[in-house]
Amino acid sequence: MNFLSNKSYIAWYFVIPVVFIHLFVIGIPSILSLALCLTDWSGLGKINYVGFENFIELFDDRYFKKAIFHNILWTIIFLTVPVCIALMCAYLLTGIKRGQMFYRLAFFFPYMLASVVNCQIWKYLFHPIHGLGGFFESIGIEALASSPFTTKDTSLYAAAFVDGWHFWGFLVVIYLTGMYQVDNHLYEAADIEGASKFQKFRYITLPMIRPIFIFSLMIIIIWSVPVFDYVYILTGGGPAYSSEVVANYLYTHAFVRFNVGYASAVGTLMFFYVIFIVGIFGLLRRLGWEI
Amino acid sequence: MNKTIISFVTSIVLSVSFSAFSKTKVTWSMESNADRDPIFLEKLQNAYNNAQDNYELEIQFEPNETRIESLRTSMLAGMGPDIVETPGPSYVKEYQEAGMLENLDSYAAEFGWKDKLIPWAYSSGVFEGSLYAIPKTHESMVMLYNKTLFEENGWTVPTTREELEDVAAKIKAKGMDVYTYGSSGWQPTHEHLVGIYLNNYAGPEAVYEAITGEREWTDPVFIEALELLKKHMVDEGWWSGSLENYYAIGWDDFHAQFATRGAAMMTIGTWTFQATSLGIGASDDEWGWAPLPSLSSNSTGPNFMIAIGTTMSVNAAAKNKDGAIDVLNWIMSNKDVVIDIASDFEFGEFVVPLLLDESDIPSSISPQVTSYLNEYARITGEGNYGYCTWTFWPAEPGVHIWKDMEVVWAGDISVEDFMSDHQKMWDKARKKNETLPVPLRD
Incomplete structure (x- = not known):
């Protein structure tokens, strides 16, 4: 009874409903999924234990390897392009006094739209008949005759571009929030010392927003693992697996090829990869890194 | 009261x-x-x-x-x-x-x-x-064509590969696409084309033997069939002008292209009849249909692929x-x-x-549909029918035929390697008793 009325446990009581829901919606299915990776379950019917057969097959699967490579590329792209643009824009925005809200809203707006809407807009824009290609052709210019989403050499980058276009506004907002928390006296001192805008950014802004910046890198690395919607809608992983990513590969095996056991093996590897990344960041924090 | x-x-x-x-x-x-x-x-x-x-x-x-x-x-x-x-x-x-x-x-x-x-x-x-x-x-695959356009140009509806390649050259010379079709929104569209080439090049008999396990999918006749499809798709851009456009075009687009003379023909399933009647029916042109042409001497005479x-x-x-x-x-x-x-x-x-x-x-x-139904009944009744992939292929080889066909078209693997993989999937499906019912062939 004392335990129930103990004030120090009150926070726990409020958290219990959420834990309960997570347990049933995420916890149990995750454990089941981990178990299914050792079976050949089709999604219906009998479940046969196959040991590590799915993993052996997976490590020999050229398209799975290709998907992993694409996820790595995707991560690199997102750790560089949107981050750089967002940092630059956020920094420039701090110097804008009038109309800043308009820019913030404009940059953030794509992030508020559903992925399917964003994707359809870009698909229409690059449509070979009705899109920009068709328009250029009508005025005698040979450009964008083929959609970059359906061209093998560009499909992954085109999908990443659209996802990045929707995402970078979010980064602007969080970087901007960090930048407004920087003590203005530091900039005033730098001004007295004759520091340039770049020097102020490099030696004041960036170090001061480091926790937010590192956090953004961590979520980019983690979010790049289950990347799915933009690839699925824009390219379906094609053409010829040229934009295949691990989550889409998992989806195809689970829901199209009736290979739930195999898909679970893919999911298990994704799970351990995320745990690994989170572990690294946790370790760095324990080592005293300000992240 | x-x-x-x-x-x-x-x-x-x-x-x-x-x-x-x-x-x-x-x-x-x-x-x-x-x-x-x-x-x-x-x-x-x-x-x-x-x-x-x-x-x-x-x-x-x-x-x-x-x-x-x-x-x-x-x-x-x-x-x-x-x-x-x-x-x-x-x-x-x-x-x-x-x-x-x-x-x-x-x-x-x-x-x-x-x-x-x-x-x-x-x-x-x-x-x-x-x-x-x-x-x-139940359904089948057919070739639709713009009848008015064909009559205006004096083109003959092709029944053989030679005639098809001849009319394709003439259509392209007019600045139109040979066929309109695309896979945007429905990637398994590829299997329609693969099925056509397997049945109309290798012939329904060979396909029957392969799906019943009497013939390997690595047989040269299937390799040749898919090489020909690759040539028509990739090298000659028969479908919607190029492989990239074929990937980018969806259901509404290819019907619009057909209705507006962007293309002269369309390879499609009979589920399209209503959309075609409404689409090209709204223009001044009249549409016609024909069985898919025989693409080699292995496939003699017209046949219809059967499908559920x-x-x-x-x-x-x-x-x-x-x-x-x-x-x-x-x-x-x-x-x-x-x-x-x-x-x-x-x-x-x-x-x-x-x-x-x-x-x-x-x-x-419509009279076109009436004539199709009568011809379909007559020809399949005589035993001249082939096999659609989505009805007779087990789940995994069925997905392989459309999902991985893109890899062949991209030139990443050869047709031989593709068919070798395909045979392995059939072997696996057979071993796991995953094959589907196939009606006995007369």
Whole structure:
């Protein structure tokens, strides 16, 4: 009874409903999924234990390897392009006094739209008949005759571009929030010392927003693992697996090829990869890194 | 007097209420389509409900993208609709193996279903010797062409590869695409083309031997068939001008292209008849259809690929099994209902494979569709039919044929390697008893 009325446990009581829901919606299915990776379950019917057969097959699967490579590329792209643009824009925005809200809203707006809407807009824009290609052709210019989403050499980058276009506004907002928390006296001192805008950014802004910046890198690395919607809608992983990513590969095996056991093996590897990344960041924090 | 009136009204109300409440509900989860749903509600659900007093059919519409998954989840939970609609035999196989479908043998014998259905269509629902599914619609692949355009230019509808390549060159010289077609929104579109080339180059006999395990998919005749497809698709850009455009074009686009002379021909399934009639029908041009040309001497004479579009089964855990059987039997016993609904879709949907006579075809449908139905019946009746991949390929080789075909077209692997992989998948499917029913060939 004392335990129930103990004030120090009150926070726990409020958290219990959420834990309960997570347990049933995420916890149990995750454990089941981990178990299914050792079976050949089709999604219906009998479940046969196959040991590590799915993993052996997976490590020999050229398209799975290709998907992993694409996820790595995707991560690199997102750790560089949107981050750089967002940092630059956020920094420039701090110097804008009038109309800043308009820019913030404009940059953030794509992030508020559903992925399917964003994707359809870009698909229409690059449509070979009705899109920009068709328009250029009508005025005698040979450009964008083929959609970059359906061209093998560009499909992954085109999908990443659209996802990045929707995402970078979010980064602007969080970087901007960090930048407004920087003590203005530091900039005033730098001004007295004759520091340039770049020097102020490099030696004041960036170090001061480091926790937010590192956090953004961590979520980019983690979010790049289950990347799915933009690839699925824009390219379906094609053409010829040229934009295949691990989550889409998992989806195809689970829901199209009736290979739930195999898909679970893919999911298990994704799970351990995320745990690994989170572990690294946790370790760095324990080592005293300000992240 | 007042008492008499009150008791009369009360007895009517009670009898109506009793009749309504005495009906037990039968549920059917059906693929939704904005144009088709009202017709199914009126001419199937309401017509059935008005035709008898025992059961109340309730059709629940849902887009296939989500329906297939929600159906699987509910079936796994021992729930699900009474009538189980699947996109094809490979799905039926999965449910049947899991023991989730009712064995229909006794009902088929009791109601004489075997005598009402086209033999090959009936046998497509027979798994391990027992009937588990009835086709909701059957279909084939055809070549559509702009008849007016062909007549204006004096082009002949091709029946052989030489004629096809000749007319293709002429069409391209006019600045049009040879065929319009595309896979945007539906990647399995590729399998339509692969099926055409396998059947019309290698020939239906060779395909039959391969799907029954008498011939390997690595046989040179299949390699040559897919090499030819690659040449026409990649090197010559027959479909929508280029491989990239083929990937970028979807259902509305290729119908618009066909209607506006962007292309002269279209390779497509018979499910398109209604859309084609409405699309090009709105222009001044007239459309025609033809069997797909023979692409080598292996494929002699015209043939039609046979296919099942959707299937109907009874849930083994159905709350109203008798009602579900009654609905299926009502459909198969009322060909007027089937013909009426199919006519609304220009025989592109709900073509339940009932045995029909020429006189059964209503005059309301377009002359092109009438002539197709007659030719289809005549030619397939003579045993000249091939095999569509989505009806006769097990799940994994079936996905491989469309998903990995892009890798061949991209030049990442050779056709030989592709077919070698394909054979391995068939071997695996055979080993796991995943192959699908194939009607015996005469």
